[in-house]
Amino acid sequence: MRISIITTVKNExxxxxxxxxxxxxxxxxxxxVMVCDGGSADGTLSALRAETRLPLKVIVRPGANISQGxxxxxxxxTGDVIACTDAGVVLAPEWLQELVAPFEKTSEVVKTQVRxxxxxxxPDPHTAFEVAMGATVLPQMDEVxxxxxMPSSRxxxxxxxxxxxxxxxxxxxxxxxxxxxxxxxxxxGPFVFAPKAIAHFRPxxxxxxxxxxYYQYARGDGKADLFRRRHAIRYVTYLVAVPAIALxxxxxxxxxxxxxxxGTAAYTRTPYRRLVKMWGQLSTVEKIQAAWLVPVIRVTGxxxxxxxxxxxxxxxxKNQAAGRPMR
Numbered sequence: 001m002r003i004s005i006i007t008t009v010k011n012e013x014x015x016x017x018x019x020x021x022x023x024x025x026x027x028x029x030x031x032x033v034m035v036c037d038g039g040s041a042d043g044t045l046s047a048l049r050a051e052t053r054l055p056l057k058v059i060v061r062p063g064a065n066i067s068q069g070x071x072x073x074x075x076x077x078t079g080d081v082i083a084c085t086d087a088g089v090v091l092a093p094e095w096l097q098e099l100v101a102p103f104e105k106t107s108e109v110v111k112t113q114v115r116x117x118x119x120x121x122x123p124d125p126h127t128a129f130e131v132a133m134g135a136t137v138l139p140q141m142d143e144v145x146x147x148x149x150m151p152s153s154r155x156x157x158x159x160x161x162x163x164x165x166x167x168x169x170x171x172x173x174x175x176x177x178x179x180x181x182x183x184x185x186x187x188x189g190p191f192v193f194a195p196k197a198i199a200h201f202r203p204x205x206x207x208x209x210x211x212x213x214y215y216q217y218a219r220g221d222g223k224a225d226l227f228r229r230r231h232a233i234r235y236v237t238y239l240v241a242v243p244a245i246a247l248x249x250x251x252x253x254x255x256x257x258x259x260x261x262x263g264t265a266a267y268t269r270t271p272y273r274r275l276v277k278m279w280g281q282l283s284t285v286e287k288i289q290a291a292w293l294v295p296v297i298r299v300t301g302x303x304x305x306x307x308x309x310x311x312x313x314x315x316x317x318k319n320q321a322a323g324r325p326m327r
Contacts, residue, residue, distance in 0.1 A: 004079025176220030222312020
């Protein structure tokens with residue numbers, strides 16, 4: 001079985017070396033590494049072309065979005081199985097070995113040929129802010145339900161024929177494209193979960209960067225018409241429940257405001273549970289800082305989603321009215 005690793009890059013000059021080093025250190029070597037560059041203007045291409053440890057091929061597609069870049073790389077890949085990752089990650093040495101092992105045997109669950117293997121990802125925080133960010137927004141292994149887990153394309157493998165069967169990554173989407181791709185692959189059958197196929201990556205390092213990230217994610221949800229109920233609950237909470245509690249407290253009794261305390265405790269319980277597991281190397285001051293940041297990050301993410309989702313919905317309405325294809 002021939003294995004191809006694919007990824008897309010653009011202006012990753014500061015991080016590409018870490019990815020290449022981790023690829024070169026894999027316990028199972030890939031048969032080829034296909035990299036699609038979306039038009040880098042820094043030292044990314046030079047670093048890629050100087051790489052001699054890997055069977056690496058670079059294709060350049062200026063202006064390509066991440067879906068177009070992935071599809072271009074997969075189309076030129078010669079592997080039977082495609083292992084997908086992202087720039088900016090550091091792969092565990094056994095990542096590829098764990099990710100492709102299920103393809104070599106019949107799945108005991110589905111009693112048929114494995115089509116998709118879902119790897120996992122873990123935060124690699126360098127600051128107290130990044131520790132708080134990882135704890136707030138990223139699931140830990142004990143929270144994952146393998147039968148329903150939807151992988152990120154920073155750690156997933158699939159048969160090339162499965163990619164072809166679902167029409168590839170959705171090139172009309174610039175964010176949430178891997179989730180829409182996952183939904184399409186799910187229709188072909190269950191995924192196999194490979195918890196030791198781990199990609200490490202740094203969480204966003206500032207509130208501004210995080211806001212932009214979650215705005216784009218929510219905009220992608222709106223474009224793809226995903227998670228209507230989840231977004232509706234968020235609007236009702238912030239625009240109806242929160243002001244209603246304030247009004248009840250002002251008109252009747254301040255005891256109504258204890259609902260804020262109860263709600264905040266429930267809302268931050270899981271992030272704080274994760275934070276206690278992650279903050280071992282932080283100083284006391286950094287732990288206090290991280291604890292204070294958890295609700296700030298939560299609220300910032302919610303506001304970003306509330307702004308981004310309607311922007312995506314409007315984009316979808318305009319494009320549907322114009323008759324543009326959105327599969």
